[in-house]
Amino acid sequence: xxxxxxxxxxxxxxxxxxxxxxxxxxxxxxxxxxxxxxxxxxxxxxxxxxxxxxxxxxxxxxxxxxxxxxxxxxxxxxxxxxxxxxxxxxxxxxxxxxxxxxxxxxxxxxxxxxxxxxxxxxxxxxxxxxxxxxxxxxxxxxxxxxxxxxxxxxxxxxxxxxxxxxxxxxxxxxxxxxxx
Amino acid sequence: xxxxxxxxxxxxxxxxxxxxxxxxxxxxxxxxxxxxxxxxxxxxxxxxxxxxxxxxxxxxxxxxxxxxxxxxxxxxxxxxxxxxxxxxxxxxxxxxxxxxxxxxxxxxxxxxxxxxxxxxxxxxxxxxxxxxxxxxxxxxxxxxxxxxxxxxxxxxxxxxxxxxxxxxxxxxxxxxxxxxxxxxxxxxxxxxxxxxxxxxxxxxxxxxxxxxxxxxxxxxxxxxxxxxxxxxxxxxxxxxxxxxxxxxxxxxxxxxxxxxxxxxxxxxxxxxxxxxxxxxxxxxxxxxxxxxxxxxxxxxxxxxxxxxxxx
Numbered sequence: 001x002x003x004x005x006x007x008x009x010x011x012x013x014x015x016x017x018x019x020x021x022x023x024x025x026x027x028x029x030x031x032x033x034x035x036x037x038x039x040x041x042x043x044x045x046x047x048x049x050x051x052x053x054x055x056x057x058x059x060x061x062x063x064x065x066x067x068x069x070x071x072x073x074x075x076x077x078x079x080x081x082x083x084x085x086x087x088x089x090x091x092x093x094x095x096x097x098x099x100x101x102x103x104x105x106x107x108x109x110x111x112x113x114x115x116x117x118x119x120x121x122x123x124x125x126x127x128x129x130x131x132x133x134x135x136x137x138x139x140x141x142x143x144x145x146x147x148x149x150x151x152x153x154x155x156x157x158x159x160x161x162x163x164x165x166x167x168x169x170x171x172x173x174x175x176x177x178x179x180x
Numbered sequence: 181x182x183x184x185x186x187x188x189x190x191x192x193x194x195x196x197x198x199x200x201x202x203x204x205x206x207x208x209x210x211x212x213x214x215x216x217x218x219x220x221x222x223x224x225x226x227x228x229x230x231x232x233x234x235x236x237x238x239x240x241x242x243x244x245x246x247x248x249x250x251x252x253x254x255x256x257x258x259x260x261x262x263x264x265x266x267x268x269x270x271x272x273x274x275x276x277x278x279x280x281x282x283x284x285x286x287x288x289x290x291x292x293x294x295x296x297x298x299x300x301x302x303x304x305x306x307x308x309x310x311x312x313x314x315x316x317x318x319x320x321x322x323x324x325x326x327x328x329x330x331x332x333x334x335x336x337x338x339x340x341x342x343x344x345x346x347x348x349x350x351x352x353x354x355x356x357x358x359x360x361x362x363x364x365x366x367x368x369x370x371x372x373x374x375x376x377x378x379x380x381x382x383x384x385x386x387x388x389x390x391x392x393x394x395x396x397x398x399x400x401x402x403x404x405x406x407x408x409x410x411x412x413x414x415x416x417x418x419x420x421x422x423x424x425x426x427x428x429x430x431x432x433x434x435x436x437x438x439x440x441x442x443x444x445x446x447x448x449x450x451x452x453x454x455x456x457x458x459x460x461x462x463x464x465x466x467x468x469x470x471x472x473x474x475x476x477x478x479x480x481x482x483x484x485x486x487x488x489x490x491x
Binding site for chain 2: 057
């Protein structure tokens with residue numbers, strides 16, 4: 001494994017832990033090369049920017065669901081550009097002759113249905129708002145900010161990560177009961 | 181086994197494909213037979229999907245906040261890629277179409293082309309004078325060794341013309357440098373900072389939202405280079421913010437933002453309605469002002485000869 005991939009593996013770990021500075025740093029470092037790559041092949045600059053944000057969302061989902069894990073087979077930048085190429089392929093643009101290989105990137109179809117995503121997000125937000133503050137705070141830390149259990153225990157003054165994990169499932173059950 | 185025997189943790193692990201294989205097979209088999217358990221798992225599926233979607237929306241909101249700053253130099257970057265030949269044939273053609281359709285963009289491309297060509301010419305000129313100095317040094321060595329005086333083959337007027345040409349190129353380059361870095365609009369763009377969003381979903385009073393929307397619009401006018409409109413918009417906000425029902429922290433923050441951005445708009449205007457130097461000095465001397473440090477740097481820039489030359 002090359003040195004650069006090790007760096008990317010370390011960066012991936014920070015992203016997985018929801019480190020906002022790491023997400024922003026990746027956004028800023030990758031945006032320009034991503035745009036150059038696609039503009040070079042005739043994608044309009046505004047479209048390239050939208051595609052970049054979509055690719056970041058897909059990267060986030062693939063990290064969260066464990067589809068992207070260390071050790072990486074490419075740099076994160078190549079991976080994100082690969083997502084962009086898959087998105088273009090899905091829209092009917094043949095990118096197979098372009099420079100560079102496309103890493104195998106799983107992209108769920110539902111990611112592209114923004115309306116459906118918004119409806120799901122709205123329901124979750126309503127349910128979270130109906131929960132009491134301690135549960136809401138804990139679930140937001142885990143699901144929205146990607147905090148690890150150690151950090152949640154520290155933030156909420158719980159005795160151990162195990163206690164935080166138990167509390168999280170209690171809160172998820174409370175949230176589930178609100179559906180009925 | 182019924183749905184009560186499966187914990188929330190196990191159901192979530194099943195939905196996220198992290199349940200051990202044996203347990204997964206067991207739960208899958210029970211799902212086929214137990215309607216109540218199916219409903220339970222479906223309810224959790226709805227929750228997990230909703231939380232994931234919410235997380236993605238939060239990321240999108242964050243990216244939207246980063247975008248104004250990250251995209252500040254998009255046009256410059258695109259033009260540089262074009263002029264440096266980094267875009268492939270399709271990319272180059274696309275930029276050329278844009279140049280043909282958009283006069284303002286064409287003007288920008290030409291300005292940057294002049295700068296790059298000016299820089300290259302300066303480099304050539306520098307190299308040429310280096311060659312001449314080596315030539316002169318070789319000639320003097322040769323004269324000393326042979327004691328022969330060799331008349332220059334090149335008439336003096338050719339050197340004079342070359343010197344004038346070099347001066348002209350240097351002058352043009354310096355002027356372009358001043359234009360790009362010290363003209364009012366260049367300074368306004370350079371010192372502009374997109375405000376960090378203070379919004380929190382659904383928790384703001386209507387008065388704050390209305391003010392924030394007008395603030396957003398004024399920012400759009402400023403970044404869209406409609407400096408007169410931006411000045412008027414920020415000026416009007418400066419009068420209205422003290423009357424709005426806001427806590428003192430937010431009132432102060434909005435007021436300082438409006439004052440700073442009104443100053444930037446004025447800096448970019450041909451005939452600003454306020455004294456830009458005095459206003460920059462006032463902000464730079466206001467202790468605790470959000471933009472005090474930036475105002476100090478801006479003040480230094482507008483007091484340079486470069487600024488006077490470029491404007």
